[in-house]
Amino acid sequence: MKKNEIVELDITDLSYEAMGVAHYEGMTIFVNNALPGEKIKAKLLKIKKNFAFAKIEKIIKESPDRVNVKLNHWVQTGLASLAHIKYDKQLEFKRNQVVNLLHKADLDKIEVGQTLPSPQEVGYRNKAQVPVRKVKGQLDIGFFRRHSHDLVPLTNFFTTDPEIDRVLVAVRDILRKYNVPAYDEIHNKGEIRYLDVRRSKATGEIMVILVALHKDFEHLQDITQEISQIDKVTSIVLNHNPKKTNVILGKKDYLLWGEPQITDKIGDVSFKISPQSFFQINSLQTPRLYDLAIQKADLKPDDVVIDAYSGIGTIGLSVAKHVKAVRGMEVIKPAVDDANANAKLNGITNAEYVVGKAEEVMPRWAKEGLKTDVIFVDPPRKGLTPEFIDAAVETDPKKIVYISCNPATMVRDLQLFQEQGYDFNEIDPVDMFPQTPHVEAVTVLEKK
Numbered sequence: 001m002k003k004n005e006i007v008e009l010d011i012t013d014l015s016y017e018a019m020g021v022a023h024y025e026g027m028t029i030f031v032n033n034a035l036p037g038e039k040i041k042a043k044l045l046k047i048k049k050n051f052a053f054a055k056i057e058k059i060i061k062e063s064p065d066r067v068n069v070k071l072n073h074w075v076q077t078g079l080a081s082l083a084h085i086k087y088d089k090q091l092e093f094k095r096n097q098v099v100n101l102l103h104k105a106d107l108d109k110i111e112v113g114q115t116l117p118s119p120q121e122v123g124y125r126n127k128a129q130v131p132v133r134k135v136k137g138q139l140d141i142g143f144f145r146r147h148s149h150d151l152v153p154l155t156n157f158f159t160t161d162p163e164i165d166r167v168l169v170a171v172r173d174i175l176r177k178y179n180v181p182a183y184d185e186i187h188n189k190g191e192i193r194y195l196d197v198r199r200s201k202a203t204g205e206i207m208v209i210l211v212a213l214h215k216d217f218e219h220l221q222d223i224t225q226e227i228s229q230i231d232k233v234t235s236i237v238l239n240h241n242p243k244k245t246n247v248i249l250g251k252k253d254y255l256l257w258g259e260p261q262i263t264d265k266i267g268d269v270s271f272k273i274s275p276q277s278f279f280q281i282n283s284l285q286t287p288r289l290y291d292l293a294i295q296k297a298d299l300k301p302d303d304v305v306i307d308a309y310s311g312i313g314t315i316g317l318s319v320a321k322h323v324k325a326v327r328g329m330e331v332i333k334p335a336v337d338d339a340n341a342n343a344k345l346n347g348i349t350n351a352e353y354v355v356g357k358a359e360e361v362m363p364r365w366a367k368e369g370l371k372t373d374v375i376f377v378d379p380p381r382k383g384l385t386p387e388f389i390d391a392a393v394e395t396d397p398k399k400i401v402y403i404s405c406n407p408a409t410m411v412r413d414l415q416l417f418q419e420q421g422y423d424f425n426e427i428d429p430v431d432m433f434p435q436t437p438h439v440e441a442v443t444v445l446e447k448k
């Protein structure tokens with residue numbers, strides 16, 4: 001087998017990154033954009049010891065699950081790597097991820113529900129963080145090609161709310177008009193690094209965040225004035241990120257114009273959202289995810305509930321009126337401030353949020369003798385820590401509802417809970433991110 005050789009392959013499987021998998025001369029071959037059941041001619045690109053990467057030259061036999069989307073090739077490989085698969089098969093792919101993880105962990109007896117489909121299959125994202133770079137001599141917006149920092153210019157982001165795309169393009173044009181330099185990451189020079197735009201589906205309010213190398217730059221006032229004229233923009237913020245770093249946002253935000261937050265709603269609860277606060281990105285699917293989690297919690301009026309990794313308190317505040325007390329923790333201070341303000345905004349007096357790492361706050365509460373009934377956890381991709389799990393168990397909850405955006409770390413953590421006398425019998429995948437391989441899942445652990 002040599003690089004650039006053309007080989008004929010039968011695709012038998014999909015990798016967890018949604019690449020077609022084939023076996024050839026004892027090697028596993030990963031092929032972008034190929035589907036199980038397809039016979040293809042492929043060019044070998046990179047050959048390692050036991051596996052290789054290849055790209056499709058010709059599809060000899062096409063899968064009936066293939067959708068021929070008219071997408072920029074890079075969008076498909078970067079932003080929407082499942083876009084070539086029929087939606088119901090995407091749902092099946094996500095369910096299989098969970099089934100396979102359970103199988104590897106010897107947990108085959110656990111049931112896996114059908115993936116809950118998203119009400120919107122495209123245009124569902126309520127937020128876009130778009131890199132800004134100089135391309136062909138002018139400032140442009142787009143996205144980074146996979147595994148690189150080469151900007152592919154783009155104006156239709158496919159999975160993003162088209163209203164956000166409209167604002168991104170309008171802001172790009174204003175920046176061009178005033179000759180604002182795009183960020184140059186090699187020399188840590190230039191100005192605009194990212195555009196971050198958020199839109200509330202409930203109120204239509206739009207926040208524009210200019211992520212800039214400096215706090216101030218030439219024509220900033222005029223630029224702000226022009227952005228404020230874009231239809232539905234209600235908030236303009238400058239995020240100052242002076243460092244040579246891949247981290248998108250800097251620590252400091254400066255309000256340039258309008259409101260410091262936008263307001264969104266989940267069910268009948270309103271939420272004010274600050275620039276740095278996490279908010280679930282699929283607005284129509286979020287209430288369905290929470291409903292599922294709340295239904296699994298089977299809450300009682302006397303319950304003491306923990307909302308761990310709380311963001312702006314969306315889960316805890318959605319249940320506060322039906323329980324005795326809610327306590328939550330979150331590491332981002334502005335998000336905690338939002339959570340406490342959101343409690344007030346909704347007339348909720350039995351919920352309190354504190355700033356801190358969940359793995360430090362939970363042991364403190366356990367040491368203080370706190371007893372709990374239901375703990376909701378919704379951690380980032382890396383999952384929980386053993387310290388958090390030990391402390392959570394010490395507070396003696398009847399139920400732990402686990403919401404996860406990474407089933408691999410979820411299954412790892414569920415096994416740790418099992419060792420401590422908790423058990424679960426079902427996991428339900430929920431599609432929060434159509435067209436991408438990301439899988440969200442919910443389960444409930446109960447004390448044996």
Ligand SMILES: C[S@@+](CC[C@H](N)C(=O)[O-])C[C@H]1O[C@@H](n2cnc3c(N)ncnc32)[C@H](O)[C@@H]1O
Pocket residue numbers: 278279280308309310311312313314315329330331332335356357358359378379380405
């Ligand atoms: C997946 S989000 C969930 C937020 C919220 N529950 C929701 O549904 O909107 C995870 C949250 O955990 C926070 N976080 C990350 N690491 C943390 C830690 N060690 N302790 C507490 N919170 C953390 C993030 O800032 C983020 O807000």
